[in-house]
Structures are given as structure tokens and as C-alpha cells.
Amino acid sequence: MMLRRFFFGVMVLGALPFTVQRGDAQLLGPPASGEQIVVDATNVLAMTAADPAGIPQKLLADAQAIAIVPNMVRGAFVVGLQHGRGVLLTRDAAGAWQPPRMIQITGGSIGYQIGVQSTDLILVFRTPQSVTNLMSRTIKIGVDASAAAGPVGRSASAATDLPLQAEILSYSRARGAFIGVSIDGSSVALDPAADALYYQPPGTVPGSAVQLIQMATAYSAGGVVAIAAPTSLVVPPAAGEVEAARQQLDVVSRQLAGHLDAEWKRYLALPAEVYMPQSLPSPQLIQEAAARYEDISRRPEYSALTSRPEFQETLRALWKMSEVQQRATKPLELPPPPK
Numbered sequence: 001m002m003l004r005r006f007f008f009g010v011m012v013l014g015a016l017p018f019t020v021q022r023g024d025a026q027l028l029g030p031p032a033s034g035e036q037i038v039v040d041a042t043n044v045l046a047m048t049a050a051d052p053a054g055i056p057q058k059l060l061a062d063a064q065a066i067a068i069v070p071n072m073v074r075g076a077f078v079v080g081l082q083h084g085r086g087v088l089l090t091r092d093a094a095g096a097w098q099p100p101r102m103i104q105i106t107g108g109s110i111g112y113q114i115g116v117q118s119t120d121l122i123l124v125f126r127t128p129q130s131v132t133n134l135m136s137r138t139i140k141i142g143v144d145a146s147a148a149a150g151p152v153g154r155s156a157s158a159a160t161d162l163p164l165q166a167e168i169l170s171y172s173r174a175r176g177a178f179i180g181v182s183i184d185g186s187s188v189a190l191d192p193a194a195d196a197l198y199y200q201p202p203g204t205v206p207g208s209a210v211q212l213i214q215m216a217t218a219y220s221a222g223g224v225v226a227i228a229a230p231t232s233l234v235v236p237p238a239a240g241e242v243e244a245a246r247q248q249l250d251v252v253s254r255q256l257a258g259h260l261d262a263e264w265k266r267y268l269a270l271p272a273e274v275y276m277p278q279s280l281p282s283p284q285l286i287q288e289a290a291a292r293y294e295d296i297s298r299r300p301e302y303s304a305l306t307s308r309p310e311f312q313e314t315l316r317a318l319w320k321m322s323e324v325q326q327r328a329t330k331p332l333e334l335p336p337p338p339k
Contacts, residue, residue, distance in 0.1 A: 032071070032085065034198030038100060038208040040070035041087045042215050044120045044173065049219040055122065055171055056151060060220040065090040065125035065134075067188065069105055072121045083107075084121060085191065089216050090131055092254060096275070097216045099209045099251060102194035103134075107141075107186025120173040121183070124150060130167040134188060141168065142184035203309020205251045214247060217277065241324045242280065249317040250275050256310035264305075268293065270318075283325045290318035 032040070045068060048054040060066065065088060072084030087100035105121070125131050130145040141147045150169030170183045198206065253274065257265055270289050273279035293315045297306045305311055 034102060034194050035206065035208055037070065037085055037102070037194075038087055038198070038206070038212055041068040041100070042208070042212045044068050044070050044122065045212070045215050045219060048122065048171075048173070049215070055124065057219065059124050059126075059150065059169065060216075063091075063124045063126060063220065064128050065131045066216065067103060067105075067121075067123040067125070069103070069121040069123075072105070072119050085194070086121070087212070088134070088190070089212070090135075092258070096254060097213045097220075098254070099199075099205050100212055102191040102198060103188060104191050105183075105186055105188045107183060122171040122173070123147075123183075123188075124169040124171075125167065126169065127167045135190065138187055138189035141170075141186045141188065147183060201309075203252075203255075203313050205248065205255070205313075210244075210247045210251055213251065214277070242321075243277075245317070245321045245324045246274060246279070246281065247277075249314070249321050252310060252313040252317050256308070256314045259308065259310060268296075268314075280325075281321070283322065286318060286322050286325065290315070290322055293318055 045066075067086060067088045069084035069086030072086075083104070083106045085102065085104050088103045089100050090098050092098055125134075125145075130139075133139050133144055139145055145167045146165055147168040147170055148166035150171050196202075198209075249270070253270055256268070260268065268289075271281040271285045273281040293311070296302050297311075297315060299306075
């Protein structure tokens with residue numbers, strides 16, 4: 001009887017990887033869109049931030065990158081299998097969180113169990129090398145990067161009570177609780193095809209990505225993150241249309257700066273307040289920057305720069321910022337008050 005179960009389990013194992021790699025459609029319905037994955041990842045991070053027994057904030061403050069895999073599928077019959085699609089948030093040289101990249105994670109485990117379940121997974125990358133490896137190739141946890149179950153709790157001591165050699169700390173959230181988990185043997189890889197589908201048109205940053213960046217910035221900085229019901233999009237609302245425009249300008253201008261040398265970065269520099277949450281750049285400085293970008297866009301000798309989608313998106317974001325600032329400061333047009 002046990003031998004029969006073993007061979008049946010082997011047959012299931014042969015079918016499951018193929019099924020799951022097709023987007024877990026056979027297990028939990030059709031694969032989620034990139035937009036839905038980013039929204040779900042934002043929810044997971046928000047609930048982590050709101051949980052006193054969640055990931056220590058200091059770990060997020062020092063992290064080089066964060067991977068969030070919502071609704072990771074875990075199925076098993078004799079031999080287990082897990083697969084998920086999620087996002088990777090990395091930092092730039094200045095420490096600012098960058099727009100998310102799509103990732104996939106797969107892994108197996110041995111154990112006699114039956115059933116399919118889903119869990120939320122968060123990986124905290126602690127070293128630049130672990131991030132560099134992932135950006136260049138598929139990495140196997142425990143081989144290409146050491147990993148350990150991460151500590152939980154908001155106290156400072158929790159953040160220091162961990163294996164010093166671990167490059168990646170891993171967490172699982174199931175049934176409303178966060179726990180450290182081991183994922184040795186799992187493979188993690190970027191998903192460029194999913195990136196291409198999510199970032200449409202090319203060079204633009206969807207609003208859901210901006211919201212995820214905002215959440216990661218608030219959480220890792222130790223700010224207060226207000227959330228609503230856990231089933232809704234729980235990103236703190238932007239402080240009006242001006243703040244939303246500032247966030248968009250922040251993101252796209254950072255993308256443009258990644259393609260510029262030091263001299264061009266200085267020439268196309270924007271007011272410092274653009275990169276400070278809830279700050280209000282001077283409308284005059286924003287208009288001057290927009291005029292400078294507009295002037296460059298008219299010069300054919302700079303077409304290699306101005307034809308790039310990052311430049312075009314930054315110029316549009318500058319004019320949008322200028323427009324909403326003017327509307328925000330314009331007095332209401334009202335008839336004379338009653339006598």
C-alpha cells in the first residue's frame with residue numbers, strides 16, 4: 001500500500017512542476033496579472049508593517065532589496081512543490097527604492113502530506129552581492145546565497161538576534177501570522193516577460209508601482225503606515241494631487257538619471273524637494289526645470305537623449321507637476337460674498 005502511494009506521489013510530482021510553471025492556473029485559477037501581483041504585494045507589506053509581531057523595521061531599513069511573493073502555491077503528495085510569482089524591490093546608490101521587478105520562485109520539499117495551500121512569502125536581501133547575483137541569473141537559495149528564517153517582532157533586540165552570516169532572511173505569512181521560514185533549495189529568478197507586460201507603455205511607471213515604493217519607503221524609514229481593511233489596497237493615500245504628481249516625478253527622474261553621466265545629471269537636476277515625501281517643490285523651480293527639459297527636447301543634436309522614454313516621461317511629469325501646483329494654489333473663482 002505504501003509503495004503504491006509512493007509511485008502515485010512520483011507521478012504527481014512529474015505533473016505538478018509543469019502545471020505550476022504554467023502560472024499555477026491548474027491549482028488556483030488563472031495566473032494573476034502584473035498589476036494584481038503588485039497590488040497584492042503592497043497589501044502584504046502593509047499588513048507586515050501594521051503587525052507588532054511582524055518583520056523588525058531595522059531589517060527593512062538596512063535591506064539591500066525585498067522580494068514579496070503573495071499567494072505562493074504550496075502543494076504536496078509525498079513530495080512537495082512550491083511556486084510563486086512576485087516582485088523584487090531594490091535600492092539605488094542613494095538608498096531609494098526602485099520600481100519593482102517581476103520574479104518567480106520555485107522549490108521542492110520532501111514530506112508525506114496532502115493538499116494545496118497558499119502563503120505570502122517575504123525575502124529580505126541583506127548584502128549587495130546577493131542582489132547582484134539575482135539581477136544577473138537564477139539563484140538557488142542555500143547554494144548561491146545563504147538564507148535563514150528571519151526574526152519577528154518590533155523590538156531592536158529582535159533585529160540583532162539572527163544568524164550573522166545569512167545573506168537572505170525569509171518570512172512566511174499564513175493564517176494572519178508572520179513566521180521565519182527556511183526556503184533552502186528554492187530557485188529565484190527575474191521574469192523579464194512579466195516586466196514587459198506590466199510596464200506599458202514602455203518607460204512608464206504604473207500607479208500601483210508608485211504606491212508600493214511609497215509603502216516600502218514609509219516602512220523602512222520607520223514611519224507610521226495607516227492601513228484600512230486587510231482585503232483592500234492599504235497604501236496610505238497621497239496628500240492630494242500635488243503629492244501624487246511629486247511621487248511620479250520622483251520615480252521617472254530617478255530612472256532617467258540612471259542613464260546619465262555626472263555632467264548631465266547636474267544639468268538636468270531637479271529641486272531636492274522632488275525626492276522628499278510630502279514636500280512641496282517651488283512652482284517656479286519646477287517651471288524652470290520643465291523649460292530646460294523642453295529646450296533640450298527641441299535640439300536635434302540631443303536626440304539620443306530626448307528620444308528615450310525616461311526623458312519623455314520626466315518631461316511630462318514636470319509639466320504635470322507644474323499644472324497641478326497651479327491648480328492647487330489658484331484662488332477659487334467665487335461671486336462676491338453676500339452683504
